[in-house]
Amino acid sequence: MNKRQEQGFEHPVPSDITPRGAYRDRRRFLATVGVGAAATVAAVAAQRAHAVPAADASHPGNLPLLPAIKNVALSTKEALTPYKDVTSYNNFYEFGTSKSDPARNAGSLRTQPWTVVVEGEVGKPRTFDIDDLRKLAPMQERIYRHRCVEGWSMVIPWLGYSLSNLIKAVQPTGNAKYVEYITLLNHAEMPGQNDPILQWPYLEGLRMDEAMHPLTLLTFGLYGEVLPNQDGAPMRMVIPWKYGFKGGKSIVRIRLVEKQPITSWMRAVPQWYGFYSNVNPNVSPQNWSQANERRIGQGGFGGLFAPRIPTQMFNGYGEQVASLYKGMNLTQDF
Amino acid sequence: MSASPTLVPKQARLSLRWRRATLQARWFKPVVFMLCLLPLFLLVWRAFTLELGPNPEQTLIWTTGLWALRFLLVTLTITPLRKITGWAELARLRRMFGLFAFSYASLHFTCYLWLVNDFNLDAVLKDVVKHPFVLAGMTALTLMLPLAATSTNGMIKRLGAARWQALHKLVYAVAIIAVFHDWWGKLAKNNTLDPKLYALMLAVLLGWRVARAWQERRLQTRRNEVPARV
Secondary structure, three states, X not given: OOOEEEOOEEEOOHHHOOOHHHHHHHHHHHHHHHHOHHHHHHHHHHXXXXXXXXXXXXXXXXXXXXXXXXXXXXXXXXXXXOHHHHOOOOOOHHHOOOOOHHHHHHHHXXXXXXXXXXXXXXXXXXXEEHHHHHOOOOOEEEEEEEEOOOOEEEEEEEEEEEHHHHHHHOOEOOOOOEEEEEEOOOOOOOHHHHOOOOOOXXXXXXXXXXXXXXXXXXXXXXXXXXXXXXXOOOOEEEOOOEOHHHOOOOEEEEEEEOOOOOOHHHHHOOOXXXXXXXXXXXXXXXXXXXXXXXXXXXXXXXXXXOOOEEOOHHHHOHHHHHHHHOOOOOOOOO | OOOOOOHHHHHHHHHHHHHHHOOOOOOHHHHHHHHHHHHHXXXXXXXXXXXXXXXXXXXXXXXXXXXHHHHHHHHHHHHHHHXXXXXXXXHHHHHHHHHHHHHHHHHHHHHHHHHHOXXXXXXXXXXXXXXXXXXXXXXXXXXXXXXXXXXXXXXXXXXXXXXXXXXXXXXHHHHHHHHHHHHHHHHHHOOOHHHHHHHHHHHHHHHHHHHHHHHHHHHHHHXXXXXXXX
16 A cells, blocks of 8 residues: 555554554653653663563463573574464374364463472482472473374473482483383373273383483473473473373373383384384384474464475474484384 | 054155255255364364363364274265165265265365374385384275265266266275274273274164175075076
């Protein structure tokens, strides 16, 4: 649209018009200035001090905030997947097998009080209260890529700290070769467990060196807040170079063991789901290709016209983790 | 209340009148046609209102595939239903349902080609060779091609009824492969309840045909035996 000159008044094009929110903020700011010089300085300082955390934590889920330091070194700079998608589209079979089920059904889960037993091949077995676990190490925000074995992916700002902090705290013995982590078993609060679709409780595990890897995140929150129930509250595992199902949710028990655990998915469909389940575009023991992925929340028209993006080996974390698998045949050990 | 002898013909008349008003009515087929389009309309509507969910690709592929399978089963239901109820006019719906099965399967394939592979035929070829699940789906669609191509009255005439019928027995293979394809796909989520239900329905539909063929053959041999005894 062109600008029109009429009766000495220049009609603006829509893009010239200052949004209402912006000029209202400006007017409010000017009003503050009017109070006085000292007050102005104080007000601006206050506004600035307030502005930083407010911009960081937009408080999208209205859940309690979880203060954290940004770990820029371990974060991707890719565009975040909207909070709405992260919290309404995911797999959490304890609440149903459809990806809209967790958000719909997870309200029944009670996450307070919550304790986590850490046991097995450890010198100091202990039952932690969830509040103590949150304070065990400094909370960090890490923006990770998240790749589901179904062929979709997200970019999520998680809050947590490296699992290695917890493992060190309980002093593993020389026999600790693997770590298994177990989700809550509660048929009343997790209605999906009435369906014998998987062996409950959900069990996942890692090799010790994988568990001790700094990228492996013991996760308590996302988007600046505590985890919503449907994403695995109050505590879950996030292993960014593996398929999403390796990240056990609503964990109540962590066990250090000598033998490789048989995970829930290995038990259910052994020919498709292996213990490692590293993201690998070249290997698809399942029935469909893992060569590329659909990034949720990207692209116009509700994401319909967003091109698929090529899947990266180890989900793009190869530089950090490839050495863990040196000498292994990843086609067989999938 | 005892059944009065005059009630039976009255009931039959009623049933015939009801059939004339519905199944045999001129509006019936167009209305069913529109109903068959409803799943597609809903998908298009959801696409334009951005209501296909966070993963529109998956919604489109799964929904079109599901309706292809459902229409296949509906198509296979027509003949048993017609024979059991004696409503001959059902036959005129069979071709339409079959073509809807083919149309939804084609949409399903197009979505796969476009949304999963961006029309990259090389990627598709690799996928087919590597994954029997994909191969099964494509086989089912390929086997439907000659059926759709020979669905016109002209083609029936050209082929001759016997040959046309023999060719269209392919639909049994298509349905079996389609159920298998669905089952295999759902194995990913280890949630095979729906595929099991569809497999059961197909088993009933095919089982009825086998039972009937067996019964007819027995009748045939008995009839043939009669003159021998005399």
